Amino acid sequence: MKLSQYFVKTSKNVPADETARNAQLLIQAGFIHKEMAGVYAYLPLGLRVIDNIKQIVREEMNAIGGQEVQMTTLQPKDIWEKTDRWDDKKVDNWFKTKLTNGTELGVGLTHEEPIVDAISSYISSYKDLPFSVYQIQSKFRNELRAKSGLLRGREFIMKDMYSLARNQEEHEKLYEQVAEAYHAVYKRLGLGDSTYRTYADGGIFTERFSDEFQTLSDIGEDTIYLDEAKGVAINKEVYTDENLAKLGLNKQDLVEKKAIEVGNIFPLETKYTDALDVYYTDEDGQKQSIIMGCYGIGVSRLMGVIAEHFADDKGLVWPDNVAPAKVYLVRIGASDEVVKQADALYEHLTSNGIDVLYDDRDMRPGEKFADADLLGIPYRIVVSDKTVAADTYELKARTADQAEQISFAEVSKTLGIVA
RNA sequence: CGGGGAGUGGCGCAGUCUGGUAGCGCACGCGGUUUGGGACCGCGGGGUCGCAGGUUCGAAUCCUGUCUCCCCGACCA
Numbered sequence: 322m323k324l325s326q327y328f329v330k331t332s333k334n335v336p337a338d339e340t341a342r343n344a345q346l347l348i349q350a351g352f353i354h355k356e357m358a359g360v361y362a363y364l365p366l367g368l369r370v371i372d373n374i375k376q377i378v379r380e381e382m383n384a385i386g387g388q389e390v391q392m393t394t395l396q397p398k399d400i401w402e403k404t405d406r407w408d409d410k411k412v413d414n415w416f417k418t419k420l421t422n423g424t425e426l427g428v429g430l431t432h433e434e435p436i437v438d439a440i441s442s443y444i445s446s447y448k449d450l451p452f453s454v455y456q457i458q459s460k461f462r463n464e465l466r467a468k469s470g471l472l473r474g475r476e477f478i479m480k481d482m483y484s485l486a487r488n489q490e491e492h493e494k495l496y497e498q499v500a501e502a503y504h505a506v507y508k509r510l511g512l513g514d515s516t517y518r519t520y521a522d523g524g525i526f527t528e529r530f531s532d533e534f535q536t537l538s539d540i541g542e543d544t545i546y547l548d549e550a551k552g553v554a555i556n557k558e559v560y561t562d563e564n565l566a567k568l569g570l571n572k573q574d575l576v577e578k579k580a581i582e583v584g585n586i587f588p589l590e591t592k593y594t595d596a597l598d599v600y601y602t603d604e605d606g607q608k609q610s611i612i613m614g615c616y617g618i619g620v621s622r623l624m625g626v627i628a629e630h631f632a633d634d635k636g637l638v639w640p641d642n643v644a645p646a647k648v649y650l651v652r653i654g655a656s657d658e659v660v661k662q663a664d665a666l667y668e669h670l671t672s673n674g675i676d677v678l679y680d681d682r683d684m685r686p687g688e689k690f691a692d693a694d695l696l697g698i699p700y701r702i703v704v705s706d707k708t709v710a711a712d713t714y715e716l717k718a719r720t721a722d723q724a725e726q727i728s729f730a731e732v733s734k735t736l737g738i739v740a
Numbered sequence: 741c742g743g744g745g746a747g748u749g750g751c752g753c754a755g756u757c758u759g760g761u762a763g764c765g766c767a768c769g770c771g772g773u774u775u776g777g778g779a780c781c782g783c784g785g786g787g788u789c790g791c792a793g794g795u796u797c798g799a800a801u802c803c804u805g806u807c808u809c810c811c812c813g814a815c816c817a
Contacts, residue, residue, distance in 0.1 A: 333766055333778070334752040338809050349751095358809065412817050431817060465741065465815060473816085542816090653776060687777035694777095705776070715776095 322365075322646070323667075324680045329364050331692050342540070343625035344470025346637050350695050352628075352645075359467020359475035366696065367624070369645035369676075371478060374620050374627075375457050377509045377642060378480045381502045387455045387482055392435050394459065396427035400434040404596040414463040428461045433593045433615060436483045441599040444485070450601055450611065451491050453499075455482030457620060469540065471625030472581065478621040484614040485594070487601065492612040496588065499616045503534055503584050506618065510627060511640030512536050516583060519545050520568055521556040523587055530559065530568075531587030535580035536626055543582055546575035554578070581626055582619075589613040637697030638719050646676035647736065649698035651689045653705035663704040666714070666732075673738045694719070702732065 329351035336348045339355070347353045352367030363371055379389065401407040407427070409415065416428035429435075436454060443449060457480045467475050482499065486492035500518060507516040521533040535545050535554060544557040548570055555570060565572060591610040594600070600608045624643075631638040641647065648670060652663040667679045678698060680689045686705075693701045703715035703724070714732050717724035727735070 330767085332751060337752065338746085340810065355809095406817070414816075433817090462816080466813095468811080651776095685775055685777085685779065687775095687779080689778090690776080691778045703776080707776075 322676075322678055324678060325682050327365070327678075329366070331695055339470060341468070341470035341472065341625075341629075342632060343472065343629040346632055346695075347470070347625070347628055350637055350697070352637075353471070359464060359473065361471060361474065361476075361621075366645040370624050370627075370639065370643050371620060373643045373645075374510065374623050375478075375480070378457065378506055378618055378620065381506045381509075382453075382455050382480070382482055384505075385453070385498045385502045387453045390436075390439075390454050390456050391458060392429070392432045392439070392456055394429045394461070396429050396435060398425045398427065400438045400597065401427060403598075404434055404593055406434070414465075416461045416463050429458075430460055430462045432456070432458075432481055433483065433589065433613075434597065437593050437597045437599055437613070440485070441597065444599060444601055444611070447487055447601055447603045447609075451484065451486040451495060453482055453484040453495065455480060455616075469542075469625070471621050471628075472540070473542075474621065477619060480618040480620055482616040484616070486612045486614075487603070487609065489612060492588070492614060496586065496614050499586055499614070500532060503586065503616075503618070507534065507536070507583065509642050510623065511642065512583070512623075512627065512630065515630070517545070517547060517552060517554045517580075519554040519556050519580070520559060520564070521585070522558050529588050529590075530564075531585060533582050534584035534586075536583050536630070537578050538581045538626065538630060539579055540629060541579040541581035543580050545578055545580045546570075547578050548574045549576065550574065554580075581622075583623055583626055584616075584618045586614065586616040589615055632697070635691075636695035639697045639699065641699050644697070644699050646678045646698050647700060648675060648677045649693040649696065649701045650677050650679045651686070651693060651701060651703045652679070652681050653686045653689070653703060655683070656706055656709075658709045659704055659706055662709055666702065666704060666729075669733075670736065670738075673733075673736075675736055675738070700736065 331351050332349050335345050339345050339348065347367065348355060351364055352370065354362040354364055356362055398407055406412050415430060418426050418428060420426065440454065457478065459476055460479045461476050464473065464475050467473055484492065484495040484499070486495055507513050515537045517535055519533040519535045520530045523529045523531040533556060535543060545554040546557065546560055547554040555564065555568065591612055594611040594613055599611060601611060603609045627640065627643060628637055631640065639645070650663060650667055652659060667677055670677045680692070697719060699719050701717045701719065708715055711726065713726040713728060715724045716727055716732060716735060
């Protein structure tokens with residue numbers, strides 16, 4: 322993309338109505354637009370980041386057999402009444418609305434009920450199970466207080482997967498597969514080293530624990546106790562002597578840390594399938610309950626977490642896999658040779674599948690460098706009269722202190738272009 | 741929902757206490773000088789001060805109500 326044609330501009334001023342670093346930076350850099358508290362729109366570069374995160378999640382879910390669907394945001398009341406989750410006293414953060422004829426509707430805040438309802442017509446025999454379905458979609462929750470930018474919104478993007486199994490053993494296997502896939506997701510997002518599987522409250526329906534994936538962060542809302550050697554943690558909310566014993570954790574091995582929840586998987590047992598009257602017939606012709614698990618990853622929250630986690634005093638620093646572009650091409654000056662060479666490099670990189678932000682604007686070098694840093698693009702390449710004269714390109718990684726002068730071939734090699 | 745802070749050109753702010761119809765920086769337009777880390781000079785356009793009502797000769801400024809935003813807490817299927 323040529324920046325001279327890009328409609329978004331960065332700002333020198335930090336928005337006054339945000340104190341969360343992720344929101345400040347993302348707004349300043351023009352990745353998101355605040356619509357209202359807890360509700361953000363994604364501008365072109367922000368949308369690219371969201372899409373990159375979604376794609377990684379999608380690939381990992383597909384890899385373990387997840388089948389993607391897209392459920393609806395508008396929800397009928399009846400299925401939620403069957404599980405006793407329609408009443409505002411039971412679930413207080415519903416957004417609800419009405420048809421003109423008065424029929425009440427809900428605005429989707431999670432999708433256990435509609436998923437189970439939708440797939441019920443395809444399950445009758447043990448041969449139809451197990452399987453997992455997932456979707457990546459906006460959720461709406463009427464939080465009393467939105468806060469921390471993208472970390473806690475009223476409208477946010479989430480991946481939610483649901484597994485259906487014939488028995489506990491089969492369920493456990495799926496559940497552990499998803500846990501592994503989650504680790505793979507965080508690793509690819511660059512958060513692998515700081516994200517831990519964490520025992521947490523399983524909810525009101527079960528005696529079991531759920532598993533959260535917590536990324537260590539000072540801005541986190543959660544307090545966890547981490548056993549670094551084992552690579553697992555326990556949430557403060559279930560931190561009791563009894564639970565430690567049950568989980569085989571020793572108090573002296575645990576360190577208290579602040580963390581932000583970037584994923585949560587939990588066993589639903591047969592709560593929803595039974596309530597919605599969905600069963601299967603086993604080999605012996607007997608009616609059996611279906612065991613469910615549900616698995617969430619906050620896609621938009623992850624964008625905020627990653628933004629805040631890697632940022633430095635100059636701005637955003639995106640890991641390669643989620644960056645909205647790989648290269649920020651700075652053209653300094655507008656002499657014929659410089660324009661020619663910069664255009665040619667842009668063509669070369671683009672035609673080799675590399676996303677480039679080409680700063681062809683008529684601005685001073687300092688502003689371009691500042692934007693390159695603020696936007697957090699992994700590599701910056703400069704083409705100027707100097708580099709043209711020396712027959713080199715100047716390349717600097719966003720995280721590097723020094724730029725280096727390298728040849729065209731070396732540029733291609735660094736960026737992974739096979740000659 | 742309880743407590744605290746704040747709403748003034750697109751963005752960031754001053755002015756409010758001590759009423760007299762609005763100012764600065766950034767951004768924007770024009771002209772010129774500049775051009776490797778957010779340049780400089782000159783000229784210029786743009787707001788009636790969140791909204792509603794009230795007090796007053798006169799309200800951004802005082803009073804009442806209301807909406808919104810941020811922070812702390814509670815809450816978080």
